Amino acid sequence: MAHINVPEGVPGIRSLVMFRPETGKPLYDLAQVLLRGESTLTPAERELIAAYVSKRNECMFCMSSHAAASRSLYKDERNMVDEVLHDMQHSSVSDKMKALLNIAGKVQILGNKVTQEDINEARKYDATDKEIHDTVLIAATFSMYNRYVDGLASWAPTDAAVYDEMGDRLAEKGYVTPK
Amino acid sequence: MAHINVPEGVPGIRSLVMFRPETGKPLYDLAQVLLRGESTLTPAERELIAAYVSKRNECMFCMSSHAAASRSLYKDERNMVDEVLHDMQHSSVSDKMKALLNIAGKVQILGNKVTQEDINEARKYDATDKEIHDTVLIAATFSMYNRYVDGLASWAPTDAAVYDEMGDRLAEKGYVTPK
Numbered sequence: 001m002a003h004i005n006v007p008e009g010v011p012g013i014r015s016l017v018m019f020r021p022e023t024g025k026p027l028y029d030l031a032q033v034l035l036r037g038e039s040t041l042t043p044a045e046r047e048l049i050a051a052y053v054s055k056r057n058e059c060m061f062c063m064s065s066h067a068a069a070s071r072s073l074y075k076d077e078r079n080m081v082d083e084v085l086h087d088m089q090h091s092s093v094s095d096k097m098k099a100l101l102n103i104a105g106k107v108q109i110l111g112n113k114v115t116q117e118d119i120n121e122a123r124k125y126d127a128t129d130k131e132i133h134d135t136v137l138i139a140a141t142f143s144m145y146n147r148y149v150d151g152l153a154s155w156a157p158t159d160a161a162v163y164d165e166m167g168d169r170l171a172e173k174g175y176v177t178p179k
Numbered sequence: 180m181a182h183i184n185v186p187e188g189v190p191g192i193r194s195l196v197m198f199r200p201e202t203g204k205p206l207y208d209l210a211q212v213l214l215r216g217e218s219t220l221t222p223a224e225r226e227l228i229a230a231y232v233s234k235r236n237e238c239m240f241c242m243s244s245h246a247a248a249s250r251s252l253y254k255d256e257r258n259m260v261d262e263v264l265h266d267m268q269h270s271s272v273s274d275k276m277k278a279l280l281n282i283a284g285k286v287q288i289l290g291n292k293v294t295q296e297d298i299n300e301a302r303k304y305d306a307t308d309k310e311i312h313d314t315v316l317i318a319a320t321f322s323m324y325n326r327y328v329d330g331l332a333s334w335a336p337t338d339a340a341v342y343d344e345m346g347d348r349l350a351e352k353g354y355v356t357p358k
Contacts, residue, residue: 003298003315004308020312022212030205037201058291103330111329112237119182129183133199136182136330144323150290151282151315 003153011157011166012061012149014178024177027145031175034138041131043171044073045097048081049104049138055085056108059146061156066142068167096125100135107139182332190336190345191240191328193357203356206324210354213317220310222350223252224276227260228283228317234264235287238325240335245321247346275304279314286318 006015017024035046047070054062067085071078083091088101099122106113114136122132149156157163185194196203214225226249233241246264250257262270267280278301285292293315301311328335336342 003293003295004312016312020309020316022216023209023313023316026205026209026212030202030209033201033205057289107326107330110236111326111331114182114330114332116182130199133183133195133331134202137199137202137327140323140326140330143326144319147286147290147319147322148316151286151293151319152290152312153293 001153002155003151006152006154008155010155010178011162012065012154013145015154016148016152017178021177027148028175028177030141031145034134034141036174039130039134040128041100041134042073044070044077046134046138047073047170048084048093048097049101049135050142051081052084052088052101053104053108053139053142054146056105057143057146057150059142059150061149061154062142062146064156064160064163065166065170068163069170070167072164072167072171094125096122096127099125100127100131103132103135104139107136108143111140180332181334182330185331185333187334189334189357190341191244191333192324194333195327195331196357200356206327207354207356209320210324213313213320215353218309218313219307220279220313221252223249223256225313225317226252226349227263227272227276228280228314229321230260231263231267231280232283232287232318232321233325235284236322236325236329238321238329240328240333241321241325243335243339243342244345244349247342248349249346251343251346251350273304275301275306278304279306279310282311282314283318286315287322290315290319 006019010018036043047066051063051067051070054066067081070081074080080093084093103114103118103122106118185198189197215222226245230242230246230249233245246260249260253259259272263272282293282297282301285297
């Protein structure tokens with residue numbers, strides 16, 4: 001049971017946003033612009049960064065839902081998501097994405113862990129300022145969502161089919177504030 | 180120097196928000212509603228939670244600016260801010276605030292570190308659902324801002340007088356997106 005009195009049967013962050021819509025709106029607006037707004041990183045790639053950080057933060061709800069969204073968006077390459085979550089360095093994801101995921105992993109530990117060498121490695125594969133910015137902000141943002149969802153012990157479904165459906169919905173409709 | 184090409188001489192998060200205003204808007208909207216919106220926790224108390232979490236995340240810029248904002252808002256009790264940052268458990272802050280700061284400290288580590296006992300302790304001092312919610316979200320949110328500011332190595336002034344002025348401005352005007 002959640003630590004506070006949120007609507008029953010509503011999973012994860014949705015229940016918290018229904019409890020406090022005033023803070024929910026900027027939280028959803030942020031996810032929408034960051035994961036679906038204009039960017040040279042695809043929504044599939046951005047969802048993968050979100051899932052990777054959520055796994056490292058041990059947030060089962062966020063990891064499962066964003067991995068499902070990433071799989072849905074990657075379509076034929078959907079297996080890559082599980083490869084990255086299992087062992088990023090030996091996965092079939094591009095070298096550029098490996099460099100960006102490495103930066104995201106550093107941010108997940110703490111902001112000051114990102115080194116000039118980490119940035120240089122991403123530049124080697126032509127990562128732009130905006131791509132580096134968005135990678136850092138996605139990793140920072142999920143370090144927030146993960147703590148919010150688990151810090152209040154919100155409900156996380158355990159049925160994989162629920163996440164598949166959620167992933168398809170997030171892939172298609174993006175982040176729409178729940179009513 | 181920052182890891183990406185942001186406006187020179189603009190400190191911390193402001194330089195990042197000028198680089199990417201699309202994400203800056205929800206980031207500032209979130210800070211404004213969470214730290215200045217309607218709440219039974221005073222803005223001084225909420226800024227103190229922000230400073231406490233930022234110190235634990237080793238983010239000098241956020242710690243200094245939000246400690247300054249909290250001091251400015253606490254007015255005659257301004258010394259309490261430094262007591263809390265030095266040794267929270269032995270500071271002169273209220274027992275209720277100690278219980279909430281303890282929850283914030285757990286969230287700073289990871290969401291799943293918050294225990295039922297931590298929540299019960301806050302309830303003993305009549306902390307409401309909304310106060311517990313906002314404490315967890317402030318701690319989560321600063322675990323994001325801290326990572327964003329340091330992950331991109333944005334510029335942090337070292338002159339204490341700069342932060343005093345910043346604190347007074349944040350106390351008076353709140354969080355207004357930079358132009």
